[in-house]
C-alpha cells in the first residue's frame with residue numbers, strides 16, 4: 001500500500017556519514033634539528049672521549065659537502081679509522097613510529113684536499129636485526145658530492161615504534177659517514193563528519209507519493 005510523505009520530511013532524514021580515512025604522512029628526522037613532530041634527536045655514538053662526529057660548521061674537516069645542498073642546511077659526518085676503534089665503532093640511532101623509513105646520506109667522490117678516506121661503508125640494524133648494508137666507492141674523475149642518496153629503506157612495517165641503527169664496526173678500512181636526514185611514513189586516521197545532508201526546510205512542500213518497490217513485489 002502506497003504511503004505519502006512531505007518533501008520537507010524527506011529532507012529531514014538526516015544522513016551523517018562518519019568517514020574514516022587511513023592517511024599516510026611523511027615526517028623527517030634532520031641530522032641536527034631532529035624530528036619537529038616528536039622532538040626526537042638522532043643519537044650519535046663514537047668511541048668515548050673521541051670527537052668523531054662533526055656538523056657542517058666543522059673548520060678542521062676536509063671532506064666538506066655544501067650545507068646549502070643539504071636538507072635543512074645541516075649534516076653530521078664522522079670518519080671511522082680501524083686503528084682508532086679497535087673495539088667500538090661509530091653509529092647513529094634513529095627512532096620513529098611508522099610503517100616505512102628511508103635514510104639519506106651525502107656521499108663523496110675524490111676529495112679536493114686530497115683526503116683519500118672518502119668511501120662510505122655501513123651496516124643497518126632494524127629493531128635489533130641486521131637489515132642490510134651500503135657501500136660507496138669514490139668516482140675518481142669528479143670532486144662533486146652526491147646528495148640525497150637513500151642508503152637504506154624499509155617499507156611494510158607495523159605502525160609501531162622502530163629503531164634503525166647505522167653502524168660501522170670492526171671494518172678493515174677507513175669509512176666516512178655523512179648523515180643528512182631520514183624520512184618515515186606515519187599512519188594516522190582522519191574522521192570527517194560529513195554534514196552535507198543537513199535538514200532543509202522547504203517552504204510550501206507538496207504532498208508526494210512514495211511507493212517502495214519492495215512492497216509491491218510478489219511474495
Ligand SMILES: *[C@@H]1O[C@H](CO)[C@@H](O)[C@H](O)[C@H]1NC(C)=O
Nearest residue numbers: 024025026027102183184185
Ligand atoms: C614518503 O617519502 C618517500 C621517500 O621520498 C616516498 O617514496 C613516498 O612516496 C612518500 N610517501 C608519502 C605518503 O608521501
Ligand SMILES: *[C@@H]1O[C@H](CO)[C@@H](O)[C@H](O)[C@H]1NC(C)=O
Nearest residue numbers: 045046047088089091165167
Ligand atoms: C654504537 O657505538 C657505541 C660506541 O662506540 C658502541 O658502544 C655500541 O656498541 C655501538 N652500537 C652498535 C649497534 O653498533
Ligand SMILES: *[C@@H]1O[C@H](CO)[C@@H](O)[C@H](O)[C@H]1NC(C)=O
Nearest residue numbers: 110115116117137138139140
Ligand atoms: C680512487 O682513488 C682512491 C684513493 O686514491 C683509490 O684507493 C682507488 O683505488 C681509486 N679508484 C679507482 C677505481 O681507481
Ligand SMILES: *[C@@H]1O[C@H](CO)[C@@H](O)[C@H](O)[C@H]1NC(C)=O
Nearest residue numbers: 121122123167168169170171
Ligand atoms: C657489517 O657487519 C658485518 C657482519 O657483522 C661486519 O663483518 C662488517 O665489518 C660490517 N661492516 C661495517 C662497514 O661495519
